[in-house]
Amino acid sequence: MARITELEVNGTRRHLDADSDRTLLSVLRDDLSLTGVKYGCGEGQCAACTVLVDGAPAKSCLTKVGTVAGKRIVTIEGLAPAETLHPVQEAFLEADAMQCGWCTPGMILGAVALLASSPNPTDAEIATGLNGHICRCGTYPRIVRAIRLAAKRAAKKGVHA
């Protein structure tokens, strides 16, 4: 069976040895100890497992690790340089856009991808864009607020969030 021995994760080349048909979710969590990537359903329904692959959001539970060899993978652990926060992470803290936090890493990465393609989204666009993400604690209105906050700040600074 084909094997994957190298992945580019969070800007570093990581060595491993995994069947190429394993899920990216399991490889990141179990082989690379990147447990910020969360499992919620394993069937593409909750998006807790979202990571960025070449900048696009991907549900890692549905992604075979063999398909992402050579691509740039970003997990929540690598979204911002150590000891710093990405503006979207800051906005989530400021808007208190979480309770238990299990959905938060996937939600933040989903939001980062959304803002990259739509820098100034309306509430409705945020709701549509992130409708694949479940927050069982129901912090949806705060998540919308956090994303708008991040977008507003980025617009002020003239940069992408």
Next chain:
Amino acid sequence: MTRREFFARVGGGVVVILVPDELSAQESGRGMNQRMPEQVSAWLHIAEDGSVTVYTGKVEMGQNARSSLTQAAAEELHAPVASIRLIMGDTALTPFDMGTSGSGTTPNMWPQIRKAAAAAREMLIDLASQKWAVDRATITVADGKVRAGNRSAGFGDLTHGEKLARAIPVGLALTPADQWKVAGKPIEKVNGRAIVTGAHAYAYDIQRPGMLYAKVLYPPSFGARLAALDSAAAEAIPGVKVVRQKISGQREAGADLVAALAPDPASAEKALAALHAEWAPAAGQPSSKDVFAYLKRTAQSAASPHLDLAPYTIAYIAHVPLEPRGAVAEWSADGKLMVWTGSQRPFGVRSELAAEFGIPEESVHVIVPDTGSGYGGKHQGDAAVEAAVLAKAAGKPVKRNWTRTEELTWAYFRPGGLVEAGGKVNPDGTLAAWEFHNYNSGPSALQTPYRVAEKYEQYHRTQSPLRQGSYRALAATANHFVRESVMDDLAHGASIDPLEFRFKNLDNQRLRDVLTAAAERFGWKNRKRAPGRGFGLAAGTEKGSYIATCAEIAVDGGAVKVVRVVEAFECGAIVNPEHLANQVEGAVAMGIGGALFEHVDFADGKILSNRLGRYRVPRFADMPVIESVLLDRKDLPSAGAGETPIVGVAPAIANAIFDATGQRIRSLPLVPNGLPALSAARAPA
């Protein structure tokens, strides 16, 4: 844990304040180093370096107890929030605690930690007064420093070299709510940074050296027994070990625990698929379609109705904590067991484990990292027991994480229920009589808060076809749904506005206040009737807090969309307004699921709604505009807020549907497949 053990653990040169329970508080007087009661509910420790650590058996599951309890300590200790650390839910480090449930943390633990912190502060003043030979009255404590004149010392400087312990003096004065500086204000979620960076390790994330992954073989239906097992193919997979053990405690999936263990999850999964099992199914397993008749049939008490009653049904629903149950268990060479798991009852899980293995509780150490939510659904140690049994058999640490399907099948559910209720109204619009029978949901908030001379209210125990347990607000949701639906019917029958009808029959001022607040913000009096629009309201009280909910819905074809929800909530003095608003909004969001579409579907002993694709939970697109109105009663003790805000959602929406369509829907969920009969839509009155 005794005081001696505690000192041994945290080291010397410390101040320790113990909070005795009410009884021992009366026994222990003032003074330092007197005999300490062994039973305590929280520890507060100031280390030599001045850092403050609070120990409590409560757990954090998203309800922000970690933040509110930190604020409690900071408030009374006059120290920065950042200087305080909370150790929670660790059976070896924290005092015994019954569990984090029933909205109990704020009314019980919160004042105790304030008392502990206040006592510590007074003790620091005593120490400074002795050391500097100054009058206590000249000493102040602020920003984590003790000062008198131009002298100043950090907490650690004063406690240096000492080993002090003190119980809470009886009658210790706490800072009144209107003088709070840290409490009662928003603060950033404590530990929030670890969450947004992915650094926080939940129980599901724990990894231990040499750990094996466990995949467990579950029966295909409830009650099925394992008749034969062929594990040869599974065991042929390199690294795999198949374990078959008996569980002695209660286990929903039966006493036979069969699992495939491997050093990597992929091999364990492959091995599980390669197990060949034969099962003997159990006959006569229930199905959701006949469940309510079953509840009525198995009732342990009979009702002889006095009034005309309408039947209401409430479906079983699932908690769906986004972090499923999970545990890592590790045995030491000397027979001690360590378990990491997500649970609302760390000490309850410890007891379960001790009983399972027949070992003393002291040999079991349960750690509950801040958990990916519970909503009442994580009281038992199912995953912990499985992990511990497997770890013992394997002689290695074992990780046992439940899948979503296992979580949706083998966890327990919010009870389904049948309620029969009705009332009679006098010509002047006051309630004449009231009758209410609840089968199986539970007795929470069963009693009407409305004034009525003649009433019959009864909870009937029944058998439950499914494993059931607590859920956010317990039966208060079912009971409020029915009561407030019936009240709405009575109001319409008497041609009185639903708000006015409630005021007419309500003495409780706190409840009247939230109703007034919600109706005002919502614009109840000036609501604009339009085709396809409906407005409903509901009110109630549970666990010492008060709620009123107004909902606006839109009906489009058969689809019901909740457009706007205004919820007024009062739970005494507000501990943290931002986190309270978050709880209220979250309860509304979650409540919409149970109101509109959530239900557990089962047939012949199988859960059919066993995946998120088959069990719908609320999403962004389901969200209305949610507005919370928080009434701050600084003159009243703070009550919990994690539960009650959910109870008004379903009835307010049900009443709004009636307003829009003239259809009285008497079942939860209200519209799992859209509105039942479109033709019944009526023009607005």
